[in-house]
Amino acid sequence: MPQERRPSRLEEQILEILEKAEREPRWRRLLRQLRRPRVRMPRPGRRWPRLELPRDTALLAAAFLIALLALLMRDWSRTLALFLAILSLLAFFTPVARQLVAGDRWTPDRPRRWRGRDIDLPPPRRGLSGWIRYQWWRLRNRR
Numbered sequence: 001m002p003q004e005r006r007p008s009r010l011e012e013q014i015l016e017i018l019e020k021a022e023r024e025p026r027w028r029r030l031l032r033q034l035r036r037p038r039v040r041m042p043r044p045g046r047r048w049p050r051l052e053l054p055r056d057t058a059l060l061a062a063a064f065l066i067a068l069l070a071l072l073m074r075d076w077s078r079t080l081a082l083f084l085a086i087l088s089l090l091a092f093f094t095p096v097a098r099q100l101v102a103g104d105r106w107t108p109d110r111p112r113r114w115r116g117r118d119i120d121l122p123p124p125r126r127g128l129s130g131w132i133r134y135q136w137w138r139l140r141n142r143r
Helices: 007-023 024-036 054-075 078-102 127-140
Strands: none
Touching: 054 078
């Protein structure tokens, strides 16, 4: 008589877990999927670009707000108003100074080439200004 092999304890536990998973109600599986963090995939169709201001634009806006605050403070404290006005001028001219120090980083030294031909890569589509630049690039490079 062939001896019947009895499953080990580990195999029994695995079978038990599998049976329990098959018996699990559908609502519990759906709830578990909802709790699990998912990677967001972009939805097809037209989406409006996010409004993202570059840091230079934020500095210009801050310069304007600090100048407005200096105007409001001039009757209470002339020293504070003068300090805020100087701070406003610094915030206004910081992007210009940054560009002078960094040099002209926006254009490459020579055009990018591949197999002897110049390539024109699309600009990044970050923020509203990037989206506008990309649309302009697309209009120019229609073939």
